[in-house]
Amino acid sequence: MVYSVKLMFSDYSVPGFKFDMTREERQANADKYPAVGSSGFGWSGGIWKDPEFMPKSGYQASRGRVPDVFPMPASNAVHQRFKDLVEEFEPGVHQFFPLALRDKNGVPLPDPYYIFNCLVRLDAVLVAESGLSWGSEKIPEGRPESSISFDSQLVFSRPAIAGHHLWVGDYLWQHGKIYVSDAFYAELRARKIRFFRFAQYPELDIPWIAEEQIKPMLDWEASHEPEAWYSNTRSKIEVLEYRARLGL
Numbered sequence: 001m002v003y004s005v006k007l008m009f010s011d012y013s014v015p016g017f018k019f020d021m022t023r024e025e026r027q028a029n030a031d032k033y034p035a036v037g038s039s040g041f042g043w044s045g046g047i048w049k050d051p052e053f054m055p056k057s058g059y060q061a062s063r064g065r066v067p068d069v070f071p072m073p074a075s076n077a078v079h080q081r082f083k084d085l086v087e088e089f090e091p092g093v094h095q096f097f098p099l100a101l102r103d104k105n106g107v108p109l110p111d112p113y114y115i116f117n118c119l120v121r122l123d124a125v126l127v128a129e130s131g132l133s134w135g136s137e138k139i140p141e142g143r144p145e146s147s148i149s150f151d152s153q154l155v156f157s158r159p160a161i162a163g164h165h166l167w168v169g170d171y172l173w174q175h176g177k178i179y180v181s182d183a184f185y186a187e188l189r190a191r192k193i194r195f196f197r198f199a200q201y202p203e204l205d206i207p208w209i210a211e212e213q214i215k216p217m218l219d220w221e222a223s224h225e226p227e228a229w230y231s232n233t234r235s236k237i238e239v240l241e242y243r244a245r246l247g248l
Contacts, residue, residue: 001199002124002156003185004177006042013195014071016062017101019055027110043076044118044178046168049095054115055161057100066101066109070194077101082193089165094119118178120167124160126206127172127213134216143224144216148172152203160208171214199227228238 007013041049058072080175083096095117125132131198133147148154152174161167165184168177177199180188185198196218210218 001153001185002181003182004174004199004201005180005185006092006177006197007069007076008059008195008197010195011073012064013067014055014074015064015066016060017058017070017072017077018061019058019073019075021055022224038070041117042074043176044116044168046118046121046170046173048119049097049117051095051097054097055099056097057102059102060104063104066103067111067195069195074246075115077113078116079193080114081191082116083112083114084114085184085187085191085193086166089181089187094166103123114206118166118168121170122161122164122167123170123172123210123214124167124208125159125169125172125213126155126157126204126208129204129206130154132172136220143220146172146214148174150174150176155176156203157208158203158205161203171217 012093015151055072055075058077060066069082070077077099080098085095086096093221096114097117099113099115101113103109127146129203130148130152135147136142136144148169154174156179161179165181167177167179188196
């Protein structure tokens, strides 16, 4: 099975921390360095972030217990225990930005926290088996878009995810979720690392082939010159290879 993991937003799971970095400073970083993206990326951005421009510290603006994992403004905070678990499964793969946190009284928290950024972008969703369709009415340039949404009941390709333990979607993206293997999920629950919301998805022994699963998107991109719509290097490589096969 595949599990999606998302941050939990509730009175007991959001302890009310704020970054020392102002919104204006964060936006200035995003505007000045668009290639590395904004520091405000929610649960995970899926693309490399420059540590220089990430928030470094924060403070608790309201009282409440501090859990292992919780939302920060447009971002996240994870405890050392979560970092240790991720590193056990995929050492050196993902980004963890040290985050010095202070409680309501200005006292530094005794345990280390980090901002987590999952760096594996992987498409493994089987489009037909997940009941997804294609349209282009929402995209001004006419680029096809899948009907995948936050609530889509997905089916995954087992061969595509073999050997992976944490990833986010690439072309087929569900905002605010990362996906994890059943082995990682089991250990996450065994160690009682809180708080998350989970969803469970089946796997099938069907290979994931880009030209079968996302052909409308690849066809559109192959017929248009590469521009800013490339979201990351992996997408660019896929499109350039596809264009080459078509002789473009």
